[in-house]
Amino acid sequence: MAILPPDPIYVLRGDMGPVHCLDFRISPYVEHLYAGAENGCVDIWNADGSNWILDKTIDTDYCGFSRYQILTDDIILLPLPNSQVGALSLTTQEFVYKLDPMVSKVPKPLGEVMAIKNCSLENNIILIAYESGDIAAWNIKDRVVVSWLNTDSCPMTINFDNYWMRGIIGNPTDKLEVFDLNKSNQLVHKTSITLKNSGTSVIASRPDSKVFAAGGWDGRVRIFSWKTLRPLAVLNQHRSNIFDIIYSKEKVQAFNNKNLMAAAGKDGTVSLWDLYNQ
Incomplete structure (x- = not known):
């Protein structure tokens, strides 16, 4: 008998339209979930007890996909034209430096920057995925590429777990590509995971490095074990493309949950999940 997918512990519904990005703000004083929508709001x-209520809407007057x-409290990394990534200071609002792959004598055009991942490692490595x-693998201290990994399809998303020193690439195909970052800072392809x-x-990678979640164009959220790379659950709450998945880094008192997962996408709803927390 097939195991039925679990239900979300809460679903946020409003007039948001497609939701492209999420962020938790958890402190002793507030428990907020920010949802950035396609309409620029x-x-x-x-979180009011065990319920969530819409507290405020902010119109940013901006629509974008990048x-x-x-990187630090003052520096954010932004995609730029010509395959570049800029390090922008929030203090001066100027670019401190730019990562230009042409300096590394790339033998072919790379196209647009598709994804950036700060590995949060002492060796100053960040990952940039190109069209x-x-x-x-960039060493941002020396501003040079120390390793390349070629895949067969345009990457749509990339994540990395610094406990396992392992990363996952999502793309338009039915495969997730798995790679390792070894002690010499070389990217090594490990295996592929086939999706339905x-x-x-x-x-998204959970902060405790136990599981990761992959959001699909089919509206499914697939949960995998970092250790074994085996699928654990398929969540079918959403009706269309999943755009963002996040985990809370602090305990959400309203649900007594340290690793609350939120998912959102094209259908304009945000689902909250309590999975594998025992």
Whole structure:
């Protein structure tokens, strides 16, 4: 008998339209979930006991698809034209430096920057995925590429876990590509995970390094074990493309949960999940 998928512990519904990005803000004083929508608005949901209510909507007057990465308290990494990534200072609002792959004498055009991942490692490595299917491991201290990994399809998302020193690439195919970052900072392809349907738009790693989640174009959220890379659950709450998945880094008191997962996408709802926390 097939195991039925679990139900979400809560679903946030409003007039948000497609939701492209999520973020938790958890402190002793507030428990907020921010939802950035395609219409340029940011909806702020407040946990009131075990319920969530829409607290505020902010119109940013901006619509875009590129994601930035936080590098330090002052520096964020932004995709730029010509396959470049810029390090922008929030203090001066100027670029401190730019990572230009042409300096590394790339033998072919790389196309657009598709994804950036700060590995949060002492060796100053960040990962940049390009439209060409190439993944670069950049040493941001020396501003040079130390390793390349070539894949056969345009990467849509990339994530990395610094406990396992392992990363996952999602793309338009029915495969998740798995790679390792070895002690010499070389990217090494490990294996591929086959999915039932094609297209992965987002991958999220839980802070405790036990599981990761892949959001698909089919509206499914697939949960995998980091240790074994085996599938654990397929969540079918959403009706269309999943755009973002996040985990809370702090305990959410409203649900007594340290690793609350939130998922959102084209259908305009945000689902909250309590999975594998025992």
